[in-house]
Every structure is written in structure tokens, then in C-alpha cells.
Amino acid sequence: MLLNKITDLHIDILKEIGNIGAGHAATALSTMLDKKIEMKVPSVRVVSFDEVMELAGGAESVVAGVFLRIEGDAPGSMFFILPLNQAERFIGKLIGQQAFSFRDSDVNELAFSALQELGNILSGSYLSSLSDFTKLNLHPSVPALSIDMAGAVISIGLLELSQVGDYAIVIDTALNDQGSQIDEVKGHFFLLPDPDSFGTIFKALGVSSNV
Numbered sequence: 578m579l580l581n582k583i584t585d586l587h588i589d590i591l592k593e594i595g596n597i598g599a600g601h602a603a604t605a606l607s608t609m610l611d612k613k614i615e616m617k618v619p620s621v622r623v624v625s626f627d628e629v630m631e632l633a634g635g636a637e638s639v640v641a642g643v644f645l646r647i648e649g650d651a652p653g654s655m656f657f658i659l660p661l662n663q664a665e666r667f668i669g670k671l672i673g674q675q676a677f678s679f680r681d682s683d684v685n686e687l688a689f690s691a692l693q694e695l696g697n698i699l700s701g702s703y704l705s706s707l708s709d710f711t712k713l714n715l716h717p718s719v720p721a722l723s724i725d726m727a728g729a730v731i732s733i734g735l736l737e738l739s740q741v742g743d744y745a746i747v748i749d750t751a752l753n754d755q756g757s758q759i760d761e762v763k764g765h766f767f768l769l770p771d772p773d774s775f776g777t778i779f780k781a782l783g784v785s786s787n788v
Contacts, residue, residue: 583623590782592621594710595748595766598703605698606752610671616752629731629745632765633658636728640664641679643696644730645720647704650713651777653770655704656731657696657750659762661724667762668692670754679724693722703748703766711781745769 595618603616630636641664647653659667661679669677671691679688700717708715723730748766770778 584784586784587779588621588623590710590784591623591746591748592618594706595621595703597709598699598706598748599750601705602699602702603752605702606695609694609698610754612754614752614754616750619749619751621749622747623744624747626745626769629747629767629769630727632747632767633727633731634660637726639725640727640730641692642723642725642727642730643693643700643720644723644733645696645700646718647715647768647770648718649715651711651715651770651774651781653768653774655700655717655769656767657699657764658727658730658767659764663762663764664692664724667695671695689722693720696720696722699750699766703768707778711778713777713781744775 599616599618603614606614606616624632633640639661641659641661643657645655647655665677665679668688668691669675672687677688697720700720704715704717707713723733725733746768748768749763750766751761751763753761
């Protein structure tokens with residue numbers, strides 16, 4: 578599927594799916610944190626695979642990443658990647674330690690569980706939204722959590738795949754509590770459909786993929 582064949586309509590549909598997923602995720606996070614969480618999707622892009630690493634902050638930037646496989650009618654991979662300082666801010670809010678840092682020697686399992694649960698909620702919400710729109714059977718594998726350089730996180734996640742698609746859907750994600758832009762946490766959601774899955778997804782949406 579050539580990048581220049583993707584239309585504004587494709588992007589609009591993907592953004593709508595992202596916004597619905599974000600709404601579901603915000604509801605789940607609000608319950609989990611016992612405070613009102615707002616979540617939005619500022620933009621959705623389809624980029625070449627080579628640009629994924631750049632958007633993650635560069636191969637050598639340290640990030641917190643949650644990786645999972647999408648199984649079912651349109652297999653693929655999903656990553657949720659947060660810059661380390663953003664991940665620390667979110668976990669600090671969640672466990673009540675505003676000065677939380679992964680560099681501390683006493684980082685506990687609760688902190689990792691919190692980050693993994695964020696990945697669970699986001700990936701589950703986006704995947705449910707995509708599944709509802711497409712009527713495709715899509716379900717996530719158990720997520721794997723990693724804190725490492727972006728290059729390592731993404732490479733390890735894709736290591737077992739015999740094929741990697743040429744393109745990724747990037748869903749920018751911003752969440753904050755009670756409308757506070759100051760405390761906004763920003764990350765990237767990467768959906769990497771397997772080579773044949775792009776066409777399957779857009780066909781299911783009733784949009785020609787122009788393959």
C-alpha cells in the first residue's frame with residue numbers, strides 16, 4: 578500500500594476510531610484513578626516504518642513501552658510509547674508519589690503494574706473501537722512492558738515477526754486530569770498492521786485501499 582494513496586478520508590476514519598477509543602480509555606482511567614481524566618487524540622498519521630523510531634524520540638532515547646500483538650482477522654503489532662519523564666509523571670499520579678523516578682533504587686512492582694495497566698486500558702480501548710468500526714475479530718495478546726532505548730523496545734517487539742509492514746498508524750495521545758494542560762501526559766500509540774492487514778482494515782471500513 579503506497580503512502581501517497583492514503584486519503585484524508587482514511588485519516589478521518591482512523592482519527593474517529595482513535596477518539597472513540599480515547600473516550601473509553603478516559604472512562605476506565607477515571608474509575609481507576611478516582612478522578613476525572615480527559616483524553617484526546619490531537620492527530621493521526623500514517624507514516625513509513627522508518628519514521629516510527631524518529632517519532633519515538635530517536636533510537637537512543639529512553640522510553641517506557643508497552644508492546645502487544647493483535648490477533649484475529651487483521652494481525653499486527655501495537656506499541657504504546659511514553660518518554661520516560663512522561664511515564665514517571667503518570668505513575669507518580671497513580672501511586673501518590675509526585676517525585677517518582679525509575680532511577681530510584683526502590684522502584685517497586687506497583688509502579689510497573691501501573692504502567693502496564695495504562696497500556697492495557699489504552700490498547701484494549703483502541704482495539705475495541707477498531708473492532709466495532711470494522712466488525713473484524715481483533716483481540717490483544719498479553720502486553721509486555723519494557724523500559725529501554727526506543728530502538729531496543731521496538732526492535733525486540735518485532736524480533737519474532739518474519740515480516741514487518743511498511744507503514745504504521747500513529748495515534749498521538751494526550752491525557753490530563755480535570756482539564757489541566759499543565760499536567761498533560763503525551764505519548765504515541767503505534768499500530769503496525771502486518772503486510773496484508775492494511776487492506777483488510779480499510780476494506781472492512783468500506784473505503785478503497787487503492788492497493
